[in-house]
Amino acid sequence: LAKTTQPISMDSYEGQEVNITCSHNNIATNDYITWYQQFPSQGPRFIIQGYKTKVTNEVASLFIPADRKSSTLSLPRVSLSDTAVYYCLVGDMNTGFQKLVFGTGTRLLVSP
């Protein structure tokens, strides 16, 4: 399994850009990097997925360096509603969902 390491918690203020970095040193060639968001009392929700370089959607950007041993989820101009737990997963559904481990995530607190 490609083990991931991410900060336990982060604090930010409204309007700031937040970058959450995830380390995955033993990522396999076929693995994708996937990020989920979980609000209190809800199930996780898919945010973004990438393989290399940069991916952007309406919610976030994902930066992946050439060696793919880490990735950074970027949330532009966060608001209070972005307070949530963010999970970094590494794996590929085609090789088995049991590889896609959620772990304990990064708890982001956005303050006014």
Next chain:
Amino acid sequence: DAGVIQSPRHEVTEMGQEVTLRCKPISGHDYLFWYRQTMMRGLELLIYFNNNVPIDDSGMPEDRFSAKMPNASFSTLKIQPSEPRDSAVYFCASTRGTSGRNEQFFGPGTRLTVL
């Protein structure tokens, strides 16, 4: 689309009782997952099915836990007998295997409390 439906949303029971959690996946999804979430262990995959067949149950903690998927629109997770350490939020999720990405759609969860 109603999303993944789970019932009950909350369950309080006493140690030794049987507990059955229910899940209806999104129509057309061929994968179904059961997760357990606690503060100590985070979100753990218990078991998942593909086309109603269990693929990996290595996350099921012990024989007290069992899961079934009798058809494409229904699955159960049963705990018998229940113990206080089983207290957690249990999530069901589903996805379509041909989606091309690792996106699972989660239900609202069932909060289980075993006294």
